[in-house]
Amino acid sequence: MDDKVIIVDDLLRTFGSFTAVDHITFDVKKGEIFGFLGANGAGKTTTMKMLTGLLSLSGGKATVAGFDVQHNPEKVKKRIGYMSQKFALYDDLSVWENIRFYGGVYGLQNSEIKERGEAMLEKLNFGDVRDQMIGSLPLGWKQKLAFSVALLHQPGIVFLDEPTGGVDPVTRRQFWEMIYEVAETGTTVFVTTHYMDEAEYCDRIGIMVAGKLPALDTPAKLKQQFDADSVDGVFVQLARGKQKE
Amino acid sequence: MRSFRGFVIKEFYHIIRDYRSLLILFGMPAVQLILFGYAIRNELTQAKFAVVDPSHDVVTTELVNKMSSSHYLQFDGYLKSENDIHEAFKAGEIKEVVVFDRQFAHKLTHDGVADIQLIADATDPNMGRMITGQIMGIIQQFQISGTAGGTPGRIQITPKERMLYNPDLRSVNLFVPGLIAVILMLISALMTSITITREKETGTMEILLASPLRPMQIIIGKVLPYFFLAFLDVVIVLGLALVIFHIPFRGSVALFLGESGLFALTALSLGLLISSVADSQQTAMMMALGGLLLPTILLSGFIFPVSSMPWPLQWLSAIIPARWFLVIVRGIMLKGVGLAIIWKETAILAGMTLVFLFVSIRKFKVRLD
Secondary structure: OOOOOEEEEEEEEEOOOOEEEEEEEEEOOOEEEEEEEEEOOHHHHHHHHHHOOOOOOOOOEEEOOOOOOOOHHHHHHHEEEOOOOOOOOOOOHHHHHHHHHHHHHOOOOOHHHHHHHHHHHHHHHHHOOOOOOHOOHHHHHHHHHHHHHOOOHEEEEEHHEEEOOOOHHHHHHHHHHHHHHHHHHEEEEEEOOOOHHHHHOOEEEEEOOOOOOEEEEOOOHHHHOOOOOHHHHHHHHHHHHHHHH | HHHHHHHHHHHHHHHHHHHHHHHHHHHHHHHHHHHHHHHHHOOOEEEEEEEEOOOOHHHHHHHHHHHHOOEEEEEEOOOOHHHHHHHHHHHHOOOEEEEOOHHHHHHHOOOOOOOOEEEEEEOOOOHHHHHHHHHHHHHHHHHHHHHOOOOOOOOOOOOOOOOOOOOOOHHHHHHHHHHHHHHHHHHHHHHHHHHHHHHHHHOOHHHHHOOOOOOHHHHHHHHHHHHHHHHHHHHHHHHHHHHHOOOOOOOOOHHHHHHHHHHHHEEEEEEEEHHHHHHOOOHHHHHHHHHHHHHHHHOOOOOOOHOOOOOHHHHHHHHOOHHHHHHHHHHHHHHOEEEEEEEEHHHHHHHHHHHHHHHHHHHHHHHHH
């Protein structure tokens, strides 16, 4: 119980008469890479938005980093990192200005921003592009940078919303290496994705279908449970099952 | 507070690096001022007139001389006969023709009555009316001063007009206050709505909302730089107007700046309102230009006086903030009035601002939820 950093209990979100997230319950342990899968419109992004305090809850309870997201969203926000589907650094600011800006937004001291920012650039091998405008960089670079920026304030949990969408396979691979590295330092990674092969890299996965969460376990156990040889197989079975209904 | 400062600095970077923003912020006001100041003029300057004078005597010559010496009018020459008038107007140079009666001086001294016909090119009705008015004034003046020689002493009632606050009837004086309203509207409303929707479009707004920054900080951080720049523009436009066009400034500068600040706030809250509804920069721009800028130019009394509008438009103009701001600014600049006189307009503006702010902040919050 003590090492659970995300606790979701009977979470509900409705938009008018439409139920986007239908009473789901799960938790995520500290340092885990938790993959959140589902077709478009299954409720992944809605769930993530509720967990990051961007959206209010219609029912149920969610605790992130020890705080109730409904009642203490500001406290939650300080302790999480967030990287959205859309690439979200400023094109007309340089690499360093983006780092400085987001560092400032999360309340880091100038000395901290300088120290961590320099270390980050060195690690990414981005020293040369430090003063270049973000707009001039290739997408893969931007994604890596956006991920690193989301970790600048050293959050306990980082939420990644389809971080590898539209990125080439090599960069995707590098991206996942970065995710592993981060998880090893004890940071919890909550990631949504479309790519079923990426799901295999996760410690545990949850698959959302039409607002519900019918599958929740390690990739290996899910494959066993659904008698499939890949997560893709599990996913297809679940999606078909929904169609039969 | 530190993160807030960083936010404002970032916003300035955006503005400085986008040449289009810079153009709108500083190019547009200057261009507009020069356009309205020099090109778009309603007043007369050196309007050309011609004369048909079959009698050609002392009195008519004297009258033509008097007309020529007015700096509103310029004597272009004599026409041979009335048949040439149409040709002269069609050529486009001449705006007015003065036709004297035959034996003008003779009739005047003997019969006491002589005719002058004033024919105006009324393609531009206002212009025609104004030139005719000028010439009538000169003739009347001439008659009263008695230079006409032995005119029988008849009692005459002559109205003496005095144009107060803008004696030369210069339209620049009228345009500059309106221009300040347009610029404030443009920068505060258009630019803020665009900058906020841009963050929505690029997805950075989501990141900001997921950060510990409070929504209020985000809004104020985005709006503050534009408030500052709008204010700077007001000062620049006013300075240019005073230096280049010698606009009078009779009232209190502090009151003027305060009222400008209030109007900037009104425009900002409208910009916020737009950005809470619009999801793309294009939509925001269309809404701001069509919904705010056009009414500000057309219905506020900037160009067309509110009192000469049909009543539905007059009624409509009452909900346009610029209308009230214009009354305030013209009052301060041209008449030198104080708050005691314009408190009503100020209160209306303040009320509007509060309503817009309230609605837009509520809307903004709803979007987060």
